Amino acid sequence: MELNAEVKESDSKVARIQGGLSIRLNAKKSEKIAFALLGLSALTVMGFVLVILGYIIYNGYSVINIEFLTEMPRLMMTQGGIYPAIVGTIYLIIGSMSVALPVGVMAAIYLNEYAGETRTTWLIEMAINNLAGTPSVIFGLFGMALFVKYFGFGPSILSSSLTLSLLIIPVIIRSTEEALIAVPSEYRESSLALGVSKWQTIRHAVLPAAIPGIITGSILSIGRVAGETAPILFTGVAYFLPRLPDSIYSQFMALPYHLFVLATAGTNIAKTRSIQYGTALVLLIVVLSLNLIAVLIRRHYRNKLKI
Known part of the structure; x- marks a missing residue:
C-alpha cells in the first residue's frame, strides 16, 4: 500500500512538472507570436512612411x-x-x-x-x-x-x-x-x-x-x-x-x-x-x-x- 502511494505521488509530481513545462512552452510561443506581430506592425508603418517620403522626393526633387x-x-x-x-x-x-x-x-x-x-x-x-x-x-x-x-x-x-x-x-x-x-x-x-x-x-x-x-x-x-x-x-x-x-x-x-x-x-x-x-x-x-x-x-x- 505504501509503495502504491509513493508511486502515485511520484506520478502526480511528474504530471505537475510536465504541466508546468507545457504552460511555459505555450507562454514562450505566445510571446514569440506577439513579438512577431508587433514587429510586423512596426515594419508596416515604417514601410508606408518610406513609400510616401520616397514618392514625394522622387516627384519633387527636380524643382x-x-x-x-x-x-x-x-x-x-x-x-x-x-x-x-x-x-x-x-x-x-x-x-x-x-x-x-x-x-x-x-x-x-x-x-x-x-x-x-x-x-x-x-x-x-x-x-x-x-x-x-x-x-x-x-x-x-x-x-x-x-x-x-x-x-x-x-x-x-x-x-x-x-x-x-x-x-x-x-x-x-x-x-x-x-x-x-x-x-x-x-x-x-x-x-x-x-x-x-x-x-x-x-x-x-x-x-x-x-x-x-x-x-x-x-x-x-x-x-x-x-x-x-x-x-x-x-x-x-x-x-x-x-x-x-x-x-x-x-x-x-x-x-x-x-x-x-x-x-x-x-x-x-x-x-x-x-x-x-x-x-x-x-x-x-x-x-x-x-x-x-x-x-x-x-x-x-x-x-x-x-x-
Whole structure:
C-alpha cells in the first residue's frame, strides 16, 4: 500500500512538472507570436512612411534649387519660387507656438498641481477633450468671427496664428499633463519637506523633469500647425501674394494652402505638377527641421536629468 502511494505521488509530481513545462512552452510561443506581430506592425508603418517620403522626393526633387526657394511666384504661381509661402509658414509656426505653448503649459500645471479632482476640473477636462476632437474648419470659422471681425485684426498673420494656437492648445495641455503625471511624487515630497514653496517645487523640481514630455507635445503641435489649411483659409492666407508680409496685420502665403491651390484650382495642373511635389517636399523639410531642433532640445534635457 505504501509503495502504491509513493508511486502515485511520484506520478502526480511528474504530471505537475510536465504541466508546468507545457504552460511555459505555450507562454514562450505566445510571446514569440506577439513579438512577431508587433514587429510586423512596426515594419508596416515604417514601410508606408518610406513609400510616401520616397514618392514625394522622387516627384519633387527636380524643382528644388536656390531659385525655387528664394524667388517670388510668377504667372499665378505656375512659375517662379515659393519663398513667400516658406516665410509665411514659419511665421505661423512661431506665432501660434508663442501663444499656445505658455498658455497650454500653465493650464496643465494648474489642472495637475493645483486644481484637484472637483466637478469644475472634470468639466474643464471634458471641454479640452472636446476641443481636441473638433474639426479644424470649425476653428477657422470661429477665428474668422472672433479675431478677423470682432477684434478687427482682419485677414492677417495675427488672426491665423491665434486661431491655430486655439487648435493646438488641447494637444499641449494633454501632453504636459501626462509629462507632469510621469514625474515621481518623491520629487515633490522631498522638495516640500525642505520647506520649499509649492510653486518653487514645481518650477525647480517638477518642470525640469517634465520638459522632455512637454517638448514631445510641442513637436506634434508644430506638425499640425504647419499642415493645416482650413483655419488659415478663413483668417488670412492669400491665394497669390508675390511679396513678403510687412507686419503681423498683413496677409501672407503659406505652403499647405499654396499646395492646395496648385492641386485644385484652375491653373494648369499638368504644368504645375512638379511644383506641387516640390512644395510638398519643402513643407516636409521645414517640419522635419523644426522637429529635429525640438528633438535635440529634448535629448539635451533628458541627458541633463540623467547626470
